[in-house]
Structure formats: C-alpha cells, structure tokens
Amino acid sequence: MLRTRLCDVLGVELPVIGAPYGPYEQVELAAAVCGAGALGSLGTAVRPLADLRRQWARMRELTDRPFAVNHTLRPLNEEAFRATLEERPAAISFHLGVPGDLVARAHDAGIRWIQQVMDVRQAEQAVRAGADVIVAQGGEAGGQGGEVATMVLVPQVVDIAGDIPVVAAGGIADGRGLAAALALGAQGVALGTRLLASVEMNIAEEWKHRIVAAEARDTIKLAHSDRFMPPFSRPDAYGFPRSLRTPFLEEAEEHPERVRPDEAAPRIVEAMLGGRGHEFLPFTGQSAALVHDILPAAEIVRGIVEEAETVLRRAADACTRGAPR
Missing domain, CATH: 3.20.20.70 (Aldolase class I)
Structure with a gap:
C-alpha cells in the first residue's frame, strides 16, 4: 500500500x-x-x-x-x-x-x-x-x-x-x-x-443522493454567508462556504438584505443539530461531479x-x- x-x-x-x-x-x-x-x-x-x-x-x-x-x-x-x-x-x-x-x-x-x-x-x-x-x-x-x-x-x-x-x-x-x-x-x-x-x-439520504447527481457547477460559493453563519472569533479569520443550492441560499445570495442574522443563524443551527441542515446549507465541493x-x-x-x-x-x-x- x-x-x-x-x-x-x-x-x-x-x-x-x-x-x-x-x-x-x-x-x-x-x-x-x-x-x-x-x-x-x-x-x-x-x-x-x-x-x-x-x-x-x-x-x-x-x-x-x-x-x-x-x-x-x-x-x-x-x-x-x-x-x-x-x-x-x-x-x-x-x-x-x-x-x-x-x-x-x-x-x-x-x-x-x-x-x-x-x-x-x-x-x-x-x-x-x-x-x-x-x-x-x-x-x-x-x-x-x-x-x-x-x-x-x-x-x-x-x-x-x-x-x-x-x-x-x-x-x-x-x-x-x-x-x-x-x-x-x-x-x-x-x-x-x-x-x-x-x-x-x-x-440525510437526500443530501447524499444530491451529491451523487450533482455537477461541479451545481455547487456555489456564498459571498454573503456573514448574514447567516456564526461570527469569527478573531479579526484575521475568514472563509466563504461552498454548498449545493437551496431556496434559502439563492434568496440570501440574490437579496442578502432580506436575511436577518438574528433569525437566520439560530434557525440554521437548530436545523443542523436536528438533522435538517441540508434544507438550508448542504456543504458540498465541486468534486461532487466525480x-x-x-x-x-x-x-x-x-x-x-x-x-x-x-x-x-x-x-x-x-x-x-x-x-x-
């Protein structure tokens, strides 16, 4: 090996x-x-x-x-x-x-x-x-x-x-x-x-099957993730998520001003801990195409x-x- x-x-x-x-x-x-x-x-x-x-x-x-x-x-x-x-x-x-x-x-x-x-x-x-x-x-x-x-x-x-x-x-x-x-x-x-x-x-099996079916361009880099992701602890930290598309993400990217951080962030965390994170933020890389x-x-x-x-x-x-x- x-x-x-x-x-x-x-x-x-x-x-x-x-x-x-x-x-x-x-x-x-x-x-x-x-x-x-x-x-x-x-x-x-x-x-x-x-x-x-x-x-x-x-x-x-x-x-x-x-x-x-x-x-x-x-x-x-x-x-x-x-x-x-x-x-x-x-x-x-x-x-x-x-x-x-x-x-x-x-x-x-x-x-x-x-x-x-x-x-x-x-x-x-x-x-x-x-x-x-x-x-x-x-x-x-x-x-x-x-x-x-x-x-x-x-x-x-x-x-x-x-x-x-x-x-x-x-x-x-x-x-x-x-x-x-x-x-x-x-x-x-x-x-x-x-x-x-x-x-x-x-x-969720739905998330897995979406990965199998996805092409590289089905994943998107999220420019406005600060509207719904937890804050960084230190000033020099950074990162932008890549995910499969969801209605929530498409709305957040097209109209970020409509996303209220005080509402969206806790809702996403609750969904992740409850096994429903893929409904909002199914992190996935471009290698899904492979x-x-x-x-x-x-x-x-x-x-x-x-x-x-x-x-x-x-x-x-x-x-x-x-x-x-």
Whole structure:
C-alpha cells in the first residue's frame, strides 16, 4: 500500500485524512476511516460540550487508532478546546485562521497540530506556529474555504512548508486526485465531499443522493454567508462556504438584505443539530461531479489509494516508454 511521511507523523497506514463535518454526527464515519488505516476526524462546531464528550467516548469504543478533533474560529469554543486538550486525541485540526497560541497549548499537551490553510500567507503563519501537518485547501472544496485553486495552492504551500508534510484538499474524490497531489509534492489528501456520500455518514439520504447527481457547477460559493453563519472569533479569520443550492441560499445570495442574522443563524443551527441542515446549507465541493455512488467509507478510502498506485505506475511506465533510447 502507498505510504508517505505523513503516515509516520500521524501514526496511520494510508496518506488520507477524513475531513471533519462541523456539527454533524460523524462518529461512525470517522471510526470507519480509522479502521481503513487513514485518519478519521470529528468536528465540534456549535455542539454542546456534553454531546462532544459523548461522541469522543463512542469513538474510543469503536477504535483504538489515531483520530483528530477539529476546531475553527467560526467561532472558537474555548470550553470545548480545553476539553479536547484533556481528551488528548492524536491530533487537533484547525481551520479559518492560524492561532499560534492554541498550537502551543496543543503541543504542551502532546497533541499534533494539523493546520488547514487557504492561501500563502496562512501557510507562512502555519510554519511559524509550528504546525505538524499543513492542509492546503483549494477553493473547489465544500464547506468553508478560500478562493485559490488546489492545483495552484498546493505547490506554493509545499515550497513554503519545508519538512512539514502537506496534504491537498479540495476537488479530490478518486485515486487520480491523490496521484496528482503527490505529483505536486503533497504527502497525502483530505477527503470531504467524497466521504459525505458514504454509508456511515449520518446525514440525510437526500443530501447524499444530491451529491451523487450533482455537477461541479451545481455547487456555489456564498459571498454573503456573514448574514447567516456564526461570527469569527478573531479579526484575521475568514472563509466563504461552498454548498449545493437551496431556496434559502439563492434568496440570501440574490437579496442578502432580506436575511436577518438574528433569525437566520439560530434557525440554521437548530436545523443542523436536528438533522435538517441540508434544507438550508448542504456543504458540498465541486468534486461532487466525480462522485457516482454511495459506498462504505473503508471501500472509498482503500479504493482511492489503490487507484492512485495504479495511476502512478501507469504514468511511470508511460514516461519510460516515451524516453529516448
């Protein structure tokens, strides 16, 4: 099986990270990703601490393999972060800003830090902060992200990162994407949209089937998300969601002035925690165009790695056959 230095840093067998999904129930998915030999992740956004503790305990029951707990600056829940440090997962992943002070606290607790970045400036900050892994997330990605394309961002981050393993994210849903990421200098990939359409992911089946049916242009970048998303905790944080279309989002983008933040934000949070988040904000990346079925997570992860190995062998053979004698 394909192995890179990322595997050694994170203590996993395969160079794949399963993305976290904010407030959604994702323990079974994360455990299945870990069981496949990759790194599973759990989100924390807007979840009460009691729910998070229950999820972490369930995760420990399902797997003894390394996993990550994710936090963001939209907003940062300090109580949940402190509890994560006490829980001591293998890694904390972070997005929407590079908080050097939190990196130091995680390292003091013996926890690896996976920093997701959306541009070169953030990559430089991540290096200075001492991140153990840097995820270069392209604008194709679902959820909250930036605008620079994965193909452009990854090699820039690789050049900046030095010995820190770089992981490519955004637009990756098959082995060709993993092979391309390795060719760009990355040490692995993070899968988001592809694993949303997995058997274990606990979201509405309607959302999964919309992903399978979607084309790349069916996802939209939301310019007016500040009208209904939680606020950022720090002034230098930023991110713009990418989602499948819904009547709510189309109205919010066309007439943002009609969206009242004091009403919309609590309504969306309530829907997410109640399993109806897809009615408002079904985060999905452009790689939905590459997703054609709903499969068990382990089959997805292993299939992507096996396909990447085949693609890399074929590319090497093609270069050998084409070389002058």
